Amino acid sequence: MSERDVDAELVARVQRGDKRAFDLLVLKYQRKIMRLLSRMIRDPGDVEDVAQEAFIKAYRALPQFRGESAFYTWLYRIAINTARNWQASSARRPSAPNVIETEDGETFSQIDNLTDISTPESLAASRQIVETVNAAINALPEELRTAIVLREIEGMSYEDIAQTMGCPIGTVRSRIFRAREAIATQLRPVLDTDSERRW
Numbered sequence: 001m002s003e004r005d006v007d008a009e010l011v012a013r014v015q016r017g018d019k020r021a022f023d024l025l026v027l028k029y030q031r032k033i034m035r036l037l038s039r040m041i042r043d044p045g046d047v048e049d050v051a052q053e054a055f056i057k058a059y060r061a062l063p064q065f066r067g068e069s070a071f072y073t074w075l076y077r078i079a080i081n082t083a084r085n086w087q088a089s090s091a092r093r094p095s096a097p098n099v100i101e102t103e104d105g106e107t108f109s110q111i112d113n114l115t116d117i118s119t120p121e122s123l124a125a126s127r128q129i130v131e132t133v134n135a136a137i138n139a140l141p142e143e144l145r146t147a148i149v150l151r152e153i154e155g156m157s158y159e160d161i162a163q164t165m166g167c168p169i170g171t172v173r174s175r176i177f178r179a180r181e182a183i184a185t186q187l188r189p190v191l192d193t194d195s196e197r198r199w
Contacts, residue, residue, distance in 0.1 A: 007071035014062050022062070026055055029072060032154060033079050039137070039149045040083045050086050054079040069163045073156070076164045080146060128190055136186040140179055147172055148179035 001009075007028075013021035033054060037047045058078050065074060137145055143165070150156045150164060158176075162169040 004070050008067055011062060011065060011067070011071055014059075015065075022059055025071070025075075029075055030055075032072075033075065036076065036079055036149065036154065037083050039145060039153075040080075040142070041086070046086070050083050051079065053086075054082040057082060070160060073160045073163045076150070076154075076156075076160075077166065080164065084142075129187065132186050132190050133183060136183040137179075140182055144175050144179040144182070147175035148183070151176050 007025070010021045010025050014025070030051065033051050034047055037050050037054075038044070041047050041050060054075070058075050061078070065071070137148065140148065146165060147161060150161045151158070156164065158169050158172050161172045161176075165172065
């Protein structure tokens with residue numbers, strides 16, 4: 001049984017009135033939603049509040065969920081929209097945490113090569129790379145930042161990102177390309193690579 005099938009079964013149980021099935025969905029996706037939201041909202045307390053609000057909205061909307069997209073794609077879209085609404089209502093600028101989690105860094109090949117080296121120089125270089133990647137992600141416009149986080153950190157497919165962000169797949173590809181280029185531009189001086197290298 002695939003993950004999508006498991007989710008579909010849990011959703012069907014919730015729609016039949018089984019509240020415990022929704023608890024299982026929350027347990028399954030809470031960490032991913034919190035990680036996604038932490039890329040949009042700085043304060044951890046606010047991240048928890050927005051995540052809780054997103055899950056409440058999802059629970060209330062589940063009777064109308066028809067399974068035309070994967071449950072997690074639908075849930076991510078609710079979370080992103082909830083975060084945007086929170087940002088607008090609190091008149092705060094979107095921001096992100098200052099540190100990429102180790103597992104997040106694993107998707108960037110430049111960091112992979114440095115994670116097992118323990119000399120002071122390599123640790124300093126690794127820290128500088130993480131800080132540079134974080135700064136580059138933080139500086140991205142929201143649409144580019146969301147697309148690159150969903151792709152590189154959450155591992156979502158282009159199709160799922162397009163559904164989540166409510167835009168054509170070509171737009172997703174363009175946003176991810178532009179985000180990667182912006183990050184690469186910031187990393188080149190740190191990694192001492194030439195400008196012709198593709199990422």
